[in-house]
Amino acid sequence: MTVGESGHHGLIARFDSGDKLLAATRRLRAAGHHRLDAHAPFPVPGLAEVLEYREYGIPRIALLAATITAGIAFLMQWYSAVIDYPIVVGGKPLNSWPAFLPVTFKVGIFNAVMATAITMLVKNRLPRFHHPLFDEKEFSESSTDGFFLVVHSDEPGAAEELLQRCGARSVRELQP
Amino acid sequence: MKPDRLLLGGIALLALAAAATLLVGQLAASTWLAAVLVWGSLPLGALPILMVHGLTGGRWGEQGRPLLLAVLATLPLLVAALLPLLLGLPALFAWTLPAEELSHLVRNKLAYLNPTFFILRTLAYCALWLWLAYLLSARRARGEGMHAGGLVLWLLAVTFFSFDWFMSLEPEFYSDVYGLMLGANMVAAAFAWILLLGAREMEAAARRDIANIWLGVLLSWVLFAYSQYIVVWSANLPDEILWYIHRSAGVWRPVSVVSFGLFFLLPFLILLSGHAKGRPGWLMLAAASCLLGHVLQIGWLLLPAFDHDGLWQLLLLCLLTALSGALFFALYRRRHRDQGRAAREVRYG
Numbered sequence: 001m002t003v004g005e006s007g008h009h010g011l012i013a014r015f016d017s018g019d020k021l022l023a024a025t026r027r028l029r030a031a032g033h034h035r036l037d038a039h040a041p042f043p044v045p046g047l048a049e050v051l052e053y054r055e056y057g058i059p060r061i062a063l064l065a066a067t068i069t070a071g072i073a074f075l076m077q078w079y080s081a082v083i084d085y086p087i088v089v090g091g092k093p094l095n096s097w098p099a100f101l102p103v104t105f106k107v108g109i110f111n112a113v114m115a116t117a118i119t120m121l122v123k124n125r126l127p128r129f130h131h132p133l134f135d136e137k138e139f140s141e142s143s144t145d146g147f148f149l150v151v152h153s154d155e156p157g158a159a160e161e162l163l164q165r166c167g168a169r170s171v172r173e174l175q176p
Numbered sequence: 177m178k179p180d181r182l183l184l185g186g187i188a189l190l191a192l193a194a195a196a197t198l199l200v201g202q203l204a205a206s207t208w209l210a211a212v213l214v215w216g217s218l219p220l221g222a223l224p225i226l227m228v229h230g231l232t233g234g235r236w237g238e239q240g241r242p243l244l245l246a247v248l249a250t251l252p253l254l255v256a257a258l259l260p261l262l263l264g265l266p267a268l269f270a271w272t273l274p275a276e277e278l279s280h281l282v283r284n285k286l287a288y289l290n291p292t293f294f295i296l297r298t299l300a301y302c303a304l305w306l307w308l309a310y311l312l313s314a315r316r317a318r319g320e321g322m323h324a325g326g327l328v329l330w331l332l333a334v335t336f337f338s339f340d341w342f343m344s345l346e347p348e349f350y351s352d353v354y355g356l357m358l359g360a361n362m363v364a365a366a367f368a369w370i371l372l373l374g375a376r377e378m379e380a381a382a383r384r385d386i387a388n389i390w391l392g393v394l395l396s397w398v399l400f401a402y403s404q405y406i407v408v409w410s411a412n413l414p415d416e417i418l419w420y421i422h423r424s425a426g427v428w429r430p431v432s433v434v435s436f437g438l439f440f441l442l443p444f445l446i447l448l449s450g451h452a453k454g455r456p457g458w459l460m461l462a463a464a465s466c467l468l469g470h471v472l473q474i475g476w477l478l479l480p481a482f483d484h485d486g487l488w489q490l491l492l493l494c495l496l497t498a499l500s501g502a503l504f505f506a507l508y509r510r511r512h513r514d515q516g517r518a519a520r521e522v523r524y525g
Contacts (some may be wrong), residue, residue, distance in 0.1 A: 010386055060451060090412055101402070 009132050009175065010152045011160055012139070013168035018044035021147040024166035025050050028151060033159055037151035039142040058119050065115035074100055082169030132174045150174070182510055186503040190257040198264035203484050203492065205267050210339070211496035212476040214471050216254030220305065221366030222247040223430035224330050224359070226312050230323035238384035239378045243370040244517065246512035249506045251309045255302045256340075257500060262295050269341065271347045281415060282347045289344055296502050297340060301333045334359045345481035349419040353404045360478075361394070361399035361439075365470040367393060367442070373512075375456040380458040381411035387459055391447040394466075423476060431476050439469025471497055490525075495503070 015021040022044055029050065038047055077100040077109060081087075086094050121127070133139050133150070142148050149168075153159040154174070163171045197204040222244040229237030244331045266272040270290040273280055282289070309325050309406055335355025343354055367390035389484070423432060443462035452458035471493070478491045 045297055064447070090410070092412075102406070 010150050013149045013163040013171045015147040020167050037150040039148040041143050061119045062112040062116045064114035066108040069111040072105050073107035074104045092121050135175050186253050186507055187256040191260050195256050202267050206482045207492040210475050210493050211500050212257035212321035214474045214497050217362040217365045219248045219251040219371050221362030227323040227326045233384045239382035242515040243374045245313050246508050247480045249511040250507050265291050267480050267525055274457050301337045304333050348415040351404050353400050358401035364397055368466035369477045371459050375459045405464040422480040428480050431472050434470045435472030435476055438465045441475050
């Protein structure tokens with residue numbers, strides 16, 4: 001977590017419903033607070049759009065990993081069957097590409113999945129052993145019925161006041 | 177619902193046309209078979225989609241339902257165009273020759289491939305499909321049991337239908353996975369049809385769901401088609417590989433590549449992109465490509481079995497597909513309008 005100029009680690013506000021969380025997120029963004037993070041027990045419709053969360057990296061990296069490794073897998077089979085150890089099987093041509101496809105496909109899929117999982121971990125900055133949010137006692141309820149909004153702001157006072165006005169049940173400062 | 181003039185007229189016209197192609201000869205009759213199966217694949221593909229939705233529910237089915245039911249309403253036309261061909265089995269099926277002229281392999285299959293049993297089976301498939309279509313469109317199918325049972329029966333019927341009307345044209349050939357491949361082909365074509373005609377009206381989220389399911393069906397088609405090919409190609413047995421050799425000779429070679437590209441590859445590449453999947457324009461392009469590929473695909477499966485000039489067969493296929501398609505499309509449009517009217521009446525009383 002980034003530390004603000006004032007040595008401030010962010011505010012965490014709890015809301016009672018997804019709608020309130022969504023409305024608060026909208027108002028904070030409108031007021032110019034852009035470093036927001038929301039935590040909810042289920043996907044709140046519209047929240048990702050309000051946070052302008054877009055994920056472009058993973059699909060592209062997965063596609064790239066799949067095509068490159070599938071290409072390598074195909075070339076390796078072609079090289080070993082045609083150049084390195086040419087042997088005629090069942091009267092078929094040396095470059096019997098239909099037989100290369102299952103391995104090509106599987107290598108491509110495997111690497112797409114691995115690239116997806118690894119990119120996801122890296123982008124989430126995992127593995128990570130501690131996070132200031134874990135000190136917040138109530139935060140575990142974000143997996144049952146708590147809706148949380150974390151705000152990093154250069155003007156924590158204004159942000160706290162705005163969060164209160166949006167109907168936050170509680171607003172606390174995160175400890176390092 | 178009282179039968180209307182369009183439906184009855186369509187049935188009469190298609191039945192007459194089917195009988196007429198039998199009188200003209202094998203070229204006309206075989207191409208007619210391919211043309212009506214191009215169109216008939218759509219209601220046959222709509223059946224399992226509706227039944228799967230009956231089991232799972234979900235907004236994608238609510239959005240697709242009026243279109244699918246309108247497609248399903250064209251099923252009687254397929255039956256009408258197909259059944260007269262039963263009068264001329266010798267024009268189409270080599271196994272109707274006297275037994276002594278058949279190869280040993282085919283002679284062993286005559287317990288299954290004989291005209292009486294064949295006609296009874298075809299009547300049974302048609303009766304089953306019409307019955308399922310009736311239950312689904314009359315909204316009598318409430319129970320999950322009917323949907324689950326209907327799916328099993330549909331797959332069995334499509335499998336044996338593909339053995340009878342597709343595979344037995346070359347009676348030496350046999351492939352287990354043929355029915356699954358054809359079933360996936362039909363469902364993919366039905367999805368393409370509802371996306372082509374309905375993508376603009378659907379809710380964005382439901383449209384994306386439909387596109388995702390369609391992608392899944394296309395992938396299963398390519399799995400089935402490829403697994404049949406790799407098994408036959410690796411074994412390289414004369415009875416089986418001849419089927420592919422007939423289909424890679426002359427004009428059928430480019431047809432096989434183009435139909436694969438149009439039916440699977442182009443839609444697949446479009447559907448890979450999450451951005452394109454959200455745009456009706458892209459989806460309609462993918463759907464149109466898939467349906468064009470579907471015409472070639474059905475032609476490629478059926479027509480190389482007959483010893484005619486492939487180019488003429490293709491041209492005639494396009495002509496007959498367009499002619500018979502006019503009736504299918506007219507009935508589809510009428511039913512779709514009826515669906516819309518019924519929905520409005522429900523909404524506004």
